[in-house]
Amino acid sequence: MSEKLTILAPGTVANMVCGFDVLGFALEDPCDEIDIALIPEKRIIIQPDPVYHLPTEPEKNVAGAALLAMLDAMDEPIGFDIAIRKHIKPGSGIGSSAASAAGAVVAANHLLHHRFSKEELVQFAMFGEKVASGVKHADNIAPCIYGGITLIRSIFPLDVVALPAPNLHVTIVHPQIEVRTADARAILKQNVLLKDAIKQWGNIAGLVAGIIQNDLPLIGRSLQDHIIEPVRSILIPGFDEIKQRSMAAGALGGGISGSGPSVFMLSADKATALAVEKEMQAVFARIGIDHHTYVTTINPQGVKLKS
């Protein structure tokens, strides 16, 4: 039995346009790296993080809280010692906390010979999200663990539907501004117009059909959000221009990643994804906001062992 290993836990995009709160996907890059070792007592040890100085008390650490939930489901004198090298910046809107929480439980499950199902791992990792944001949500956790694109059909009871990963290229820009998840939630209206909701469920239905049937034009036509984006995009300077210029450069569509501030665009090929990156960089350079960009693909596998 291997008692020690390293995994790569990918960033994820939640709130995939018309799939607010239900559709997300995993990224090939960036990934957090997590070293994990089995220890012979029922406790969790978190090694100090030299860059972000994240809490080392397990119950205050997203990975720690997820692993504690896992230990609660076992009746043995074993625990885990983990060290996380974060490459996904906290607060970027591409699932930084989910990567640590999901990565930790998947890594632990490897050491346990896959005792727990993916759905159980999602349940454990959601305790990490609760530490991060106060809410047990799975929209980043699920794609991080399953890979590809995932649908959370229902959260209580949890029903994760794994969809295939179409061969799409992803461009992400992370402007260095802060959008607090709590603010992004507070700005939403509790009521929506029925006619807008109908457009939204027509689009998510088209998006899911396009994803499963690998119909890129249908995916493009369906990437419309009539409810959340018009409200939340005002928190992201340059959003409308980013979107217009990305579409003009050939992107299929895209929107806010999670609750922002990152913005993602999907393209059919790498050349287009790189052209979109240039447009994003130009917009934020002109506005004068520091930013990072990523050009990557959809990760079909989710968390994986580092080879």
Place this chain on the structure above:
Amino acid sequence: MSEKLTILAPGTVANMVCGFDVLGFALEDPCDEIDIALIPEKRIIIQPDPVYHLPTEPEKNVAGAALLAMLDAMDEPIGFDIAIRKHIKPGSGIGSSAASAAGAVVAANHLLHHRFSKEELVQFAMFGEKVASGVKHADNIAPCIYGGITLIRSIFPLDVVALPAPNLHVTIVHPQIEVRTADARAILKQNVLLKDAIKQWGNIAGLVAGIIQNDLPLIGRSLQDHIIEPVRSILIPGFDEIKQRSMAAGALGGGISGSGPSVFMLSADKATALAVEKEMQAVFARIGIDHHTYVTTINPQGVKLKS
């Protein structure tokens, strides 16, 4: 060139549970039969209907209005003479007007050697729906013309996505009460809770994934409507009991067909669909409402030539 033929135009179920206004499917039975003949002048002749005494002025007849829209798109001295034998009772909620409108234009298109695309035929047939209900909608027209299950991703511009027809059995009960489409529309609230809308788009996403992947348990879990059914079902006496007893008899799920009063249930096999029929009959017999039932399947083809 054949100058005369007969087609079968199927009944359809619109507003497929969580797919309000966007998802519908075609039935193998019942079908309207339409005889059509080419005539050498630009006009439409509607033969009198001996049963329902429907209008014979083309512009007031659903099939006539659809054919007039088609003639408008042509520049030749030809027209059509049609006779409709209606087997789908008007007002039943299973697409009676759509069958006549869609059937007429598909039949005419056969005589024109398929000059028009399916999408164009949907556009013509929508003029028939406008005569019937005052609204140009496509949620019965589209499945009638395409067959299987159809998604109207967008109505303006029209975007019909044809989904496959899973091998499902359908039980329909038509209680002999009147639910006016206008009343069924008026009862709906213009605003819905965002949290309910999220549940609805999670479910339609799951339903579409289940349909394409032929995953019957997923279809069953996704057949939930948190928005329309709770409001409209009060117009249909016995609805809750019908649904409970159908599910107990093994149905995957179901709901109101169109704007009612018909109720449909989907089952994985014919024996279950027949058991569901018995439950439906028992409920309406006890309440004392006359009713018809149909046990059929999803029609993968839509309007077809009568052989």
